[in-house]
Amino acid sequence: MSSAGPSPVRGGWLDPRKPFKDGVRPRKRQLGLALRDLCRLLHSDEPAETGRRPLKQAEAAKRLGCTADELSRYLNDTRIPSQDFLERLHKEAGTDAATSGQDVGITLEALLSLHTSALAERQGCEHCQEMSGRIDSLIQQVNAPCPQCAAHERRQEVRRRQLRRRQQRKLAIRLRSASKEQQTRLRLELAEVKVTVADLKAELAGKLATEAGLRERPAAAQPAGAQLPVPRRPGDRQLSARDVSAARQLVAQAEELDGSGREDLAFTLLQRSTAELLTPAETALVVVQLRCRERDRLADDLIHVYGRDQEKQDVMAVALELHEAGAPNDAGAVLRAALG
Template sequence: MLSRYLNTPRIPGLVFVEQLYQQACADAATYSQGVGITREQLLALHASALGERGGCEYCPELGGRIDSLTEQLNSPCPACMARQRRQEARRRQRRRQLATRMQATRQEAAKQLAVVADFKAELAEKVVTEAGQRERPAAGQTASALLPVPRRPRDRQQSTKDMLAARQVVAQAEELDSSGREDLAFTLLRQSTTELLTPAETALVMVELRYHERNRLADGLIHAYGRDQGNQDVMAVALELHEKGAPDDAGAILRAALA
């Protein structure tokens, strides 16, 4: 019967309309919902349809009522609008909180970078002072320019300096990671290795992270460094890693550079 009324211009009888409404209400109640129209509104629509078909003198009045009911049905639900406003307010609040946390993260990373930079400057000054004390020229000796020293084998003082700088960075990253701030630890590692540390020091940082079982940080740093840095720096770090007994990480950073 429903298909017949939907596919032909016939208007259903009043009994069918009431039975259909009762069944719709019963089905909607199982989902704790309403059907969106009252029985009186439905009967008014039915009467209007019959009037239009039969040329009823009340058609203009019923048409107005139909328009009014249609406007009510199409108007936004106040409860829904209030819920949407609450959801939008919560989204704006979450965005503000996220922006605040990101700003705090950037500020903390900048502080940590400043600490690393100060540490490197103090270490370099100490190395230069100690070297000057050991290499005082004899009186009357002619000063001569220093000849370039091959990088390999590496100077023990330089290796110690690299190790101290790398351990300082790793110690700060470990402290942040242990306190549940892995994102800030990774930011510190990434900025330190790209802005402050040499390739040799960067390789030591990666080795130290593996030694302290900070594998997530090590994997992320290797991938980011290989992807973002120049080929010369990446190859230098890969060579250092290979020489320090980390061939897998050396291959990983080269693959990241190629990708």
């Protein structure tokens, strides 16, 4: 039978797993299998049907001019149908197969030859039985696997497995190399941020020292109407240009990492910098900058981790800065994170 035939019907009267009745000889079995394949090609063509479907046994029997019991015995039992039945079935199956673009899979001559062999088998013709045995032997030889082909296929399978293993090793090496490069770059970027923040803090400390010295001078030494500079208290919303620059630089680096698909590295940079280097006011500015740059996921994660891990005083300072910066939702979020 051709491979272009219909797919086997699982279950029902045409199930290929359905066994033959006891006493069915080999030639009749071959004929029965051919009849099953042809019956699978029969489909309903009623206008009311939404799609073509295989016929039920009673429908097929009516279409082929026999009873359902006779059809069952033709397919599964010892009974051999007439030549007229075979011609009718082959014609009907061919018509339905052409409609659905399928191949019948067996010629009428081959079907009638199976019919002749089954009749000879039933009548006990020694010549026909001998010829059938020879045909079976030839079929077994044709279907027997070629040792050379089998050995070649085994060698090909070994090569395919070796190729897959080599590809997997190369991929693992590339992944490890990429991970090391990312870690190195993150450490360098974090070191740059630390240096920048340290420079800013040193400059701020010098400025505060200068301002403290000025306050200790006599008031008369000050020009009329002049006011002493006041150092920024923790939580003061008036950040210096240096403070703003440091926060923006950190956000820019995180945005670059996030934009290149390395969100985990971007968040690690933000989390460690705000926890170890930045003041609460600077941290609040980082959150505001992330919102402005539409990096909401990074902002949400930073708020959650900062509120959960940092001291309550720092969390409250960040919340105050966020509230005064016009971000009351983020202020409430960081406080909720601190409360667990």
